[in-house]
Amino acid sequence: MKQQNPQTAPAVRWGGAAAAASGPVAAGAGLAASEVAAAVTGPAAAPLTAVGGAVIDLVPRPVKEFAVQTFGTADKAVLLGGMLAVLAAAAALLGAAARRRRWVPGLGAGALAAAAAAAALSRPEAGPLAVLPALIGGAAAYLVLPPLLRASGAPAWTAGAGGAETTGDGTAGAASAPEQPPPGERFDRRRFVLLAGAAAAVSAGAAAGARAYGAGSAAEQSMRFALPRPASPARPVPDGADLEIAGLAPFFTPTEDFYRIDTALAVPRIDAGQWSLRLHGSGVRERVFAFRDLLDRPDLVERDTTLTCVSNPVGGPYAGNARWIGVPLAALLREAGVRPPSEGGPADQLVSRSSDGMTIGTPVEDVMDGRDALLALGMNGRPLPAEHGFPVRMVVPGLYGYASACKWLTGLELTSFDAFDAYWVPRGWSARGPIKVQSRIDTPRDGAGAGPGAVTVAGVAWAQRTGIGRVEVRVDGGAWHEARLAEEATADTWRQWVYDWEGAEPGEHALAVRATTADGEVQTAREAPPAPDGATGLHTVRVVVG
Ligand SMILES: Nc1nc2c(c(=O)[nH]1)N[C@H]1C(S)=C(S)[C@@H](COP(=O)(O)O)O[C@H]1N2
Numbered sequence: 272m273k274q275q276n277p278q279t280a281p282a283v284r285w286g287g288a289a290a291a292a293s294g295p296v297a298a299g300a301g302l303a304a305s306e307v308a309a310a311v312t313g314p315a316a317a318p319l320t321a322v323g324g325a326v327i328d329l330v331p332r333p334v335k336e337f338a339v340q341t342f343g344t345a346d347k348a349v350l351l352g353g354m355l356a357v358l359a360a361a362a363a364l365l366g367a368a369a370r371r372r373r374w375v376p377g378l379g380a381g382a383l384a385a386a387a388a389a390a391a392l393s394r395p396e397a398g399p400l401a402v403l404p405a406l407i408g409g410a411a412a413y414l415v416l417p418p419l420l421r422a423s424g425a426p427a428w429t430a431g432a433g434g435a436e437t438t439g440d441g442t443a444g445a446a447s448a449p450e451q452p453p454p455g456e457r458f459d460r461r462r463f464v465l466l467a468g469a470a471a472a473v474s475a476g477a478a479a480g481a482r483a484y485g486a487g488s489a490a491e492q493s494m495r496f497a498l499p500r501p502a503s504p505a506r507p508v509p510d511g512a513d514l515e516i517a518g519l520a521p522f523f524t525p526t527e528d529f530y531r532i533d534t535a536l537a538v539p540r541i542d543a544g545q546w547s548l549r550l551h552g553s554g555v556r557e558r559v560f561a562f563r564d565l566l567d568r569p570d571l572v573e574r575d576t577t578l579t580c581v582s583n584p585v586g587g588p589y590a591g592n593a594r595w596i597g598v599p600l601a602a603l604l605r606e607a608g609v610r611p612p613s614e615g616g617p618a619d620q621l622v623s624r625s626s627d628g629m630t631i632g633t634p635v636e637d638v639m640d641g642r643d644a645l646l647a648l649g650m651n652g653r654p655l656p657a658e659h660g661f662p663v664r665m666v667v668p669g670l671y672g673y674a675s676a677c678k679w680l681t682g683l684e685l686t687s688f689d690a691f692d693a694y695w696v697p698r699g700w701s702a703r704g705p706i707k708v709q710s711r712i713d714t715p716r717d718g719a720g721a722g723p724g725a726v727t728v729a730g731v732a733w734a735q736r737t738g739i740g741r742v743e744v745r746v747d748g749g750a751w752h753e754a755r756l757a758e759e760a761t762a763d764t765w766r767q768w769v770y771d772w773e774g775a776e777p778g779e780h781a782l783a784v785r786a787t788t789a790d791g792e793v794q795t796a797r798e799a800p801p802a803p804d805g806a807t808g809l810h811t812v813r814v815v816v817g
């Protein structure tokens with residue numbers, strides 16, 4: 272054959288590369304088909320989401336911390352990208368191996384589909400249909416691979432079979448048939464590029480369409496009801512609570528800027544009409560609430576509360592302030608017979624469960640001590656967005672989100688801390704998570720330049736439940752200077768502050784901030800990492816004056 276056609280050797284080499292490329296193309300088609308199937312079964316069953324979710328649940332704490340510190344809220348995108356890269360590499364190896372072995376596509380697609388199906392079934396929200404996306408995806412990949420391999424001239428798919436080129440192979444094969452060399456290692460570049468390009472384009476379109484459909488239907492659902500007027504409106508925010516300084520976080524965090532922290536790779540899309548909340552456990556009369564039951568309650572309240580994540584590093588962005596509307600949780604619990612431990616109630620832990628299997632443990636005593644613990648239905652004047660827990664989430668002032676703020680809530684169980692460890696506890700986080708007093712410099716940013724002379728230093732400070740009594744700023748480790756506090760809205764909201772730094776000399780300087788609570792507790796300078804119960808230390812930024 273070599274004498275016959277001098278082009279054969281490079282053709283074989285490129286044919287080999289094409290066979291390897293067939294793998295990722297087929298895998299992409301499989302993923303796209305699985306995403307379409309997941310639009311029907313629910314997004315949690317999509318292989319990427321299911322496998323990623325399993326990875327998130329399995330990674331040890333140091334890896335998770337590293338991911339959060341390094342990638343921040345992009346950690347999910349990094350995980351998805353990593354999974355895609357691993358899948359593409361595996362699929363390329365399978366594609367290359369399939370050149371000479373006809374059984375490889377079946378085995379490869381079967382094994383990957385089985386792994387994805389197992390991951391989907393292992394997810395807490397898995398229904399009986401959870402295996403469908405994986406199986407459909409595997410089948411799609413299995414069907415897409417052979418035509419690509421034939422076009423690549425892979426020996427096992429073209430040689431010997433005689434009819435392989437002409438059976439069931441559409442027009443391109445027929446068109447080139449008359450002058451075709453004897454079946455063998457012939458790389459039909461034009462045909463391969465056409466086939467692979469078409470498969471990739473259809474896959475990308477289908478996957479994007481499926482995801483958009485999922486997001487769209489959820490958005491529609493959250494529009495379908497009007498947020499009721501609360502019986503008890505929020506206390507008006509005093510003039511002067513928002514200093515409106517450029518670079519300083521606004522008093523209310525716009526919903527679209529509100530940090531999002533959760534383990535959900537695919538945002539749960541819940542139909543409020545189908546949703547229910549089960550209240551059960553020890554010392555409670557079991558009840559099931561429909562969404563309407565909560566919406567129609569006469570005792571809805573509106574409250575401003577600053578939510579904070581335990582993973583927030585000192586000076587970090589995982590804190591936000593919003594106006595919530597919801598059902599007072601303590602009242603709802605009392606109606607069902609719950610008494611806090613201080614009144615002899617048998618349960619000291621309230622475990623909230625979400626549709627995606629998250630469990631969060633909150634002290635019953637805290638929920639019932641008079642603070643504004645809510646089953647929130649609204650955020651900043653709108654129904655909760657899907658990302659922030661639609662249709663119902665918890666909000667409990669004074670406790671980190673991992674210990675209080677369960678999103679996509681579906682269950683509330685009265686139990687004890689001895690009897691049950693919530694999700695984060697075996698992963699090395701403290702069972703109880705009161706928020707620590709913290710302060711943050713928002714402007715100037717770390718590493719920013721500033722003109723010599725007067726520099727406006729401003730930020731936020733929080734000490735939920737107690738309130739902020741004082742904020743001080745220090746330049747280059749010198750004396751502490753008192754900052755001016757914005758008006759306080761409530762003890763449960765963060766408080767802005769500003770310090771006018773006069774006579775800033777050219778050169779590099781370090782600015783540090785510390786807060787003192789209304790009770791006189793001074794924020795500690797001792798540095799502690801976020802795990803196990805929240806970071807401490809003073810936020811310090813470097814500024815270059817001149
Ligand atoms: N179902 C569910 N709820 C959850 C979480 C989660 O992973 N799953 N994360 C919690 C954590 S750690 C925090 S800090 C808050 C963040 O809420 P947000 O994303 O609305 O800001 O949600 C909490 N509720």
Ligand SMILES: [Mo]
Nearest residue numbers: 580581672673
């Ligand atoms: Mo968190």
